[in-house]
Amino acid sequence: xxxxxxPLLEGISLFSAQSTxxxxxxxxxxxxxxxxxxxxxxxxxxxxxxxxPGTCFVGSIDLPVTGRITRASRxxxxxxxxxxxxxxxxxxxxxxxxxxxxxxxxxxxxxPVPEGLFEACARLLALQEAPQDLPxxxxxxxxxxxxxLLRGPQAPALHQIVASDPKLAQVRRALSWIRxxxxxSVPVHDMATCAGMSEPSFRRHFRAATGMSPLQYQKxxxxxxxxxxxxxxxxIARAAYAVGxxxxxxxxxxxxxxxxxxxxxxxxxxxxxxSAEPA
Numbered sequence: 644x645x646x647x648x649x650p651l652l653e654g655i656s657l658f659s660a661q662s663t664x665x666x667x668x669x670x671x672x673x674x675x676x677x678x679x680x681x682x683x684x685x686x687x688x689x690x691x692x693x694x695x696p697g698t699c700f701v702g703s704i705d706l707p708v709t710g711r712i713t714r715a716s717r718x719x720x721x722x723x724x725x726x727x728x729x730x731x732x733x734x735x736x737x738x739x740x741x742x743x744x745x746x747x748x749x750x751x752x753x754x755p756v757p758e759g760l761f762e763a764c765a766r767l768l769a770l771q772e773a774p775q776d777l778p779x780x781x782x783x784x785x786x787x788x789x790x791x792l793l794r795g796p797q798a799p800a801l802h803q804i805v806a807s808d809p810k811l812a813q814v815r816r817a818l819s820w821i822r823x824x825x826x827x828s829v830p831v832h833d834m835a836t837c838a839g840m841s842e843p844s845f846r847r848h849f850r851a852a853t854g855m856s857p858l859q860y861q862k863x864x865x866x867x868x869x870x871x872x873x874x875x876x877x878x879i880a881r882a883a884y885a886v887g888x889x890x891x892x893x894x895x896x897x898x899x900x901x902x903x904x905x906x907x908x909x910x911x912x913x914x915x916x917x918s919a920e921p922a
Contacts, residue, residue: 646660646661646712646720647660648725651767651768651771651781652767652777652781652782653785654726654727654729654785655725655726655727655767655788656724656725657722657723657768658722658723658724658725659720659721659722660681660712660721661715661717661721662712662715662716663711663713663714663715664711664712665711665902665903665904665909665912666686666709666710666901666903667709667710667711668709668866668871668902669685669707669708669709669710670705670706670707670708671702671706671707671751672702673702673703673704673727673728673804674702674725674726674727674728675700675701675702675725675726675728675788675792675797675801676694676699676700676701676723676724676725676726677699677723677724677726677756677760677761677764678694678695678696678697678698678699678722678723679696679722679723679764680719680721681715681719681720681721681722681723682694682695682696682712682713682714682715682721683710683711683712683713683714683721683723684711684713685709685710686708686709686710687708687853687854687855688850688853688854688855688859689854689855690854692753694723697755697756697761698753698755698756699753699754699755699756699757700751700753701751701752701753701792701797701800702728702751702800703728703750703751703800703801703802703804704750704751704811704814704815704818704852704853705818705822706751706853706854707860707863707864707867708863709863709901709902724764726785726788726789728789728801728804729804730804730805733789733793733801733804733805736786736789736790736793737793737802737805749851749854750800750803750811750851750853751854752796752797752799752800753797754796755796756795757791757792757795757796758794759787759794760788760791760795763784763787763791764788767781767784767785767788770784810840810844810848811848811852813838813845814838814853816837816838816839817834817835817837817838817845817849817857818853818860820834820837820838821834821857821860821861821864825861825864825865825868825886825887826885826886827887829861831845831857831858834857862897865887865888866886866902868885868886869883869894869898869906870882870902870906870909872886873906874910879891879906879910882906883906894906
């Protein structure tokens, strides 16, 4: 089994895995990921991120990615905390700390863990041994974790959640529209029209926000949705057709390119255990 996710507190989970695996389909909603132990390789568009102890990822937009755990064992499992990033909580912190001025930047960031964040994570983990204190102290630690993130190098990405950037809002509208039309072959021009932007502007702002082109984003979502359907028991051809593929050979090629194996071979491997998707 690839791993398991344990809820620690509302909006915070601990993912652990004891073995390395082939690429996994992941969907990141706005969240922060703090790597505590082990290593994992995450691909977002053309960017390849090496998650290692002491690193932190922050994403402010919905992103389809692939991930592969590269270092984990029974004695030293891969461990990472995921923290859901909500607009209201971040806005409250920014309002109470006026020295934190909004910054512009990409919609995801990766780098060293901000100062003080590891200590807050350790206190939250230790609090699991005192369940009577968790409802009171837990939310305080969660708030501190958000504060530490806002003071760290990933702050520009967090500010995108609160910012009222009209271009980013238009890209988000397009992302939602793409997710609800996976079974349609939609040209980029129509995506841009949905966003209310010219096609060149849409392409530029879309890549700046997500790290990939609109068609790359759409393809990643389609392949992830098809993979989930196949795992749930759908026929491979039917799963491919349901997300807009008319050519089974094209589907198999693109599937293997993303997940490392053809759909049929991937299914045989995955049936060896349930797939818990990590942060």
